[in-house]
Amino acid sequence: MTWLAWRQLRAQLLVTGVAVAVLAVYLVVLGTQIRGGHHDAVASCGDACGSALREFQSRFQGQLYLLDALLLVTPTLLGMFWGAPLVARELETGTHRLVWNQSVSRRRWLVVRLAVVTAAAAALTGLFSLLLTWAASPYDAVAADRFTALLFGARNLVPVAYTCCGVVLGALAGLVLRRTVPAMAVTALLFAAIQVAVPIVVRPHLGTPVHSSRAMSAEAIRNLSFLGAKADVEGLSAPNVWVVSNSKLLTADGRTVDLDRYHGCLSGQFDVMAQCVAALDLHVDVAYHPGGRYWRFQWLESLLFLTAALALTGVALWRIRVA
Amino acid sequence: MVTSGTTPALATEGLTRRYGRRVALADCTLRIPPGRVVGLVGPNGAGKSTLLQLACGLLAPTSGKVSVLGARPGTRLARVGFVAQDTPVYAALSVADHLRLGARLNPAWDAAFAARRVAALGLDPRQRAGRLSGGQRAQLALTVAAAKRPELLILDEPVAALDPLAREGFLRTLVESVAELGATAVLSSHLLSDVERVCDHLVVLTGGRVRLAGDVTALLDAHHRATAPPPPGADVVHGAIVRGPLPAGTGAGPVQLEELVLAYLRGEGDPR
Numbered sequence A: 001m002t003w004l005a006w007r008q009l010r011a012q013l014l015v016t017g018v019a020v021a022v023l024a025v026y027l028v029v030l031g032t033q034i035r036g037g038h039h040d041a042v043a044s045c046g047d048a049c050g051s052a053l054r055e056f057q058s059r060f061q062g063q064l065y066l067l068d069a070l071l072l073v074t075p076t077l078l079g080m081f082w083g084a085p086l087v088a089r090e091l092e093t094g095t096h097r098l099v100w101n102q103s104v105s106r107r108r109w110l111v112v113r114l115a116v117v118t119a120a121a122a123a124l125t126g127l128f129s130l131l132l133t134w135a136a137s138p139y140d141a142v143a144a145d146r147f148t149a150l151l152f153g154a155r156n157l158v159p160v161a162y163t164c165c166g167v168v169l170g171a172l173a174g175l176v177l178r179r180t181v182p183a184m185a186v187t188a189l190l191f192a193a194i195q196v197a198v199p200i201v202v203r204p205h206l207g208t209p210v211h212s213s214r215a216m217s218a219e220a221i222r223n224l225s226f227l228g229a230k231a232d233v234e235g236l237s238a239p240n241v242w243v244v245s246n247s248k249l250l251t252a253d254g255r256t257v258d259l260d261r262y263h264g265c266l267s268g269q270f271d272v273m274a275q276c277v278a279a280l281d282l283h284v285d286v287a288y289h290p291g292g293r294y295w296r297f298q299w300l301e302s303l304l305f306l307t308a309a310l311a312l313t314g315v316a317l318w319r320i321r322v323a
Numbered sequence B: 001m002v003t004s005g006t007t008p009a010l011a012t013e014g015l016t017r018r019y020g021r022r023v024a025l026a027d028c029t030l031r032i033p034p035g036r037v038v039g040l041v042g043p044n045g046a047g048k049s050t051l052l053q054l055a056c057g058l059l060a061p062t063s064g065k066v067s068v069l070g071a072r073p074g075t076r077l078a079r080v081g082f083v084a085q086d087t088p089v090y091a092a093l094s095v096a097d098h099l100r101l102g103a104r105l106n107p108a109w110d111a112a113f114a115a116r117r118v119a120a121l122g123l124d125p126r127q128r129a130g131r132l133s134g135g136q137r138a139q140l141a142l143t144v145a146a147a148k149r150p151e152l153l154i155l156d157e158p159v160a161a162l163d164p165l166a167r168e169g170f171l172r173t174l175v176e177s178v179a180e181l182g183a184t185a186v187l188s189s190h191l192l193s194d195v196e197r198v199c200d201h202l203v204v205l206t207g208g209r210v211r212l213a214g215d216v217t218a219l220l221d222a223h224h225r226a227t228a229p230p231p232p233g234a235d236v237v238h239g240a241i242v243r244g245p246l247p248a249g250t251g252a253g254p255v256q257l258e259e260l261v262l263a264y265l266r267g268e269g270d271p272r
Helices: A002-045 A050-093 A106-143 A158-177 A180-206 A218-222 A259-265 A270-278 A291-322 B048-055 B095-105 B111-121 B134-147 B164-181 B192-196 B216-222 B257-267
Strands: A210-215 A242-246 A283-289 B010-019 B022-032 B037-041 B063-068 B080-083 B152-155 B184-189 B201-206 B209-215 B223-226 B235-238 B241-243
Touching: A002 A050, A002 A106, A002 B095, A050 A106, A050 A158, A050 A180, A106 A158, A106 A291, A158 A180, A158 A291, A180 A291, A218 A270, A259 A270, B010 B048, B022 B048, B022 B201, B022 B209, B037 B048, B037 B192, B048 B063, B048 B184, B080 B134, B095 B111, B095 B134, B111 B134, B111 B164, B134 B152, B134 B164, B152 B164, B164 B184, B184 B192, B192 B257, B201 B216, B201 B257, B209 B216, B209 B257, B216 B223, B216 B257, B235 B257, B241 B257
Parallel strands: B037 B184, B037 B201, B080 B152, B152 B184
Antiparallel strands: A210 A283, A242 A283, B010 B022, B010 B063, B201 B209, B223 B241, B235 B241
8 A cells, every 4th residue: 555655646756856856955055155154244243243144134034034935835735735636636536436445445545645645745844944944044043033923833843743734634625525626725725824823823822921021222112113103012022032922112100101202202213213212211011932942832833733633634534434 | 154155245225325315226125146247237327326336335325234245335345346437547557557556455466367367458568547548448447356356346337438349348358357256246337238248137227226136047037028918917017028927828928138128117117
């Protein structure tokens, strides 16, 4: 049975394998360039490394964001193109009536095919993630943002777990819908929804956040991404930590800043405004996960997705018996 | 003793299958003895495919019972061979790949038999199955199903899509294979002419019901064609075809299989 599973995967594996090989070469080249760029930036800057490192970051940011995005959609793509047709294609072409009448039970057939396809998909994703993590590591060390919602899913272990879950989800969708194209669509929609929902709804609760307060100095205000009319702020960050949530701008006694005084600052040049707001002596309460939790979160989320993959496999095995 | 000669190859009891509201097979009770070549005949939509898919476990019954070689369908995978309608094969796999598939997936695979059949058919082992003609594809599907050495070989409309020459070739190889395997074979067709040359047992199905079932010779013995209008009290199937002996003195001759089946299809006589 393993032979048949490999034989049926061969063509897809060849095509995807070539694509991943090209990508791997690109990542090795990029990783070397990033290392070179980092070395140059640090070697020449002496005491004032800030601007040199910012230049280094902006030089590679675009390429790395594209690669992050590609790695984030890889589990969905594999779920669509490897998972969804796994059963649906057989049902569409009628070959299930050939293969399910050999001396191998349907369940064993499904288990072996799922195992082979998932293992191959996980290996390819793992290689991609490994190379991207390696290539981006000097950049990540400078940016110190690998724990943030977007990047967390594009480094180290979790992409492999996503892929396992995506492939099994695709196969189950194909088994239930019995048609390849609708199964691909449903897989894409469901898995995209899962990838959006998990960082927002599930991941923050994989540990209890730490609470602290952050003084809003002019420097801190300049680094924000958003400063709202109702004293709400966004874009608080700190090296290596993951900020889960934060309060509005608060005064020393813990109440929201007086909006009239606050609005008085919101005009003119940004630097002037930042100093004006800073003079109000404000702070925000912040809930965050410290950087030391990064690997615990990687393992927990991987475990979560692998458990989901096993549960979906169970559903598929139950379902194929009554199909 | 599931292998004993008395266990029916296929037995059903009140077997019913619905698709939503449509009844595809209604209260079908049947007993097919082993060692026969069985023709399952009926018009399109009569429930033939449904019955055969129930027998190999691809469908589950709505109600009633079905047993294959004395066991639940789908539990004796190694002992039942199935050639599905339109004889599906993997278009991307070669003829040799299909034989390897059979070898890897069936413990009792007879590689010599399969190789002999492929050679006799003149199939190129490197040819992709998607490039085969309809007749060659059907032959390949039959080879895969037969080389696992089943005790029961089920074929669902295997020749429907074939031209007359390919039909003849397929049926001849089928008979040879069944004889070599010592197996029971059940093949369905909407045309009696496809099966009458090869089968020695007949089941006629219309509207989801069994109209007629039995060994061909026994069926021919049990029916007559009245040469004069049949007398009152005669058990008329349809037209001149009469069930049972006629009263002495009334004219009667032997019946042909084709007119007998037609009489049951037209008369929709009492289920037997």
